[in-house]
Amino acid sequence: MKIELSHPWPETAAEAEAVQDALRAGLDLAGPGPSDPATVAGVDVAYAGERLAAAVVVLDTATHRVVEQVAVAGRTAFEYVPGLLAFRELPSLVEALERLTSVPDLIVCDGYGLAHPRRFGLACHLGVLTGLPTVGVGKTAFVGSYREPGPRRGSWSELMLDGEVVGRVLRTQDGVKPVFVSPGHRVDLDTACRHVLGLSPRYRLPETTRAADRLSRAALRAAAD
DNA sequence: GCGACAG
DNA sequence: ATCTTGTCGC
Numbered sequence: 001m002k003i004e005l006s007h008p009w010p011e012t013a014a015e016a017e018a019v020q021d022a023l024r025a026g027l028d029l030a031g032p033g034p035s036d037p038a039t040v041a042g043v044d045v046a047y048a049g050e051r052l053a054a055a056v057v058v059l060d061t062a063t064h065r066v067v068e069q070v071a072v073a074g075r076t077a078f079e080y081v082p083g084l085l086a087f088r089e090l091p092s093l094v095e096a097l098e099r100l101t102s103v104p105d106l107i108v109c110d111g112y113g114l115a116h117p118r119r120f121g122l123a124c125h126l127g128v129l130t131g132l133p134t135v136g137v138g139k140t141a142f143v144g145s146y147r148e149p150g151p152r153r154g155s156w157s158e159l160m161l162d163g164e165v166v167g168r169v170l171r172t173q174d175g176v177k178p179v180f181v182s183p184g185h186r187v188d189l190d191t192a193c194r195h196v197l198g199l200s201p202r203y204r205l206p207e208t209t210r211a212a213d214r215l216s217r218a219a220l221r222a223a224a225d
Numbered sequence: 226g227c228g229a230c231a232g
Numbered sequence: 233a234t235c236t237t238g239t240c241g242c
Binding site: 083085116138 | 231
């Protein structure tokens with residue numbers, strides 16, 4: 001699949017924010033999203049200074065077996081600025097997605113989607129660029145306030161930002177620190193959480209995230225020489 | 226004004 | 233994200 005990035009690529013934080021504001025117009029948060037996706041892709045990026053490796057791993061939703069995977073070595077495209085994470089890794093992530101021979105039914109991103117200072121985190125950005133359903137899964141708090149969810153797997157609480165529900169703090173394993181789920185594109189919050197929970201049968205993080213994390217690190221090491 | 230701040 | 237030892241548990 002061919003994916004178009006914004007041209008020209010932003011040089012400053014102000015330009016990057018302008019890109020987010022413009023692309024946000026294409027965001028679709030209406031539908032429930034895929035109720036029964038056959039495949040789900042996980043994306044992640046590993047760093048070593050300016051160097052990075054972006055990985056995308058497509059899993060069979062029912063068995064969690066790897067259907068296809070692609071890793072791309074590259075360089076950071078932007079300095080790290082909270083709120084502008086997408087600009088740091090998007091070029092390499094997009095390149096990896098373009099090399100996929102199949103189109104996944106859903107993409108699980110590392111980080112946030114709607115739960116973002118300007119309501120346009122990495123998951124929303126990647127969703128609008130690809131047109132595919134995306135969800136964001138963050139490992140730590142970023143924006144929003146919430147009550148600690150119950151201790152059992154499946155318990156959750158609302159992530160609130162400016163009086164709006166922008167995501168959920170979801171417990172994926174009994175007694176383990178929860179994850180932060182927010183809609184990216186073409187998936188509602190309830191459906192997003194259902195998929196994240198289904199992708200996390202044994203560990204805190206979804207199998208998609210775990211697989212992409214391992215691949216990105218391996219690719220980073222392999223590209224060292 | 227000051228601190229906090231996805232990965 | 234990445235830098236890092238030991239430690240608890242399956």
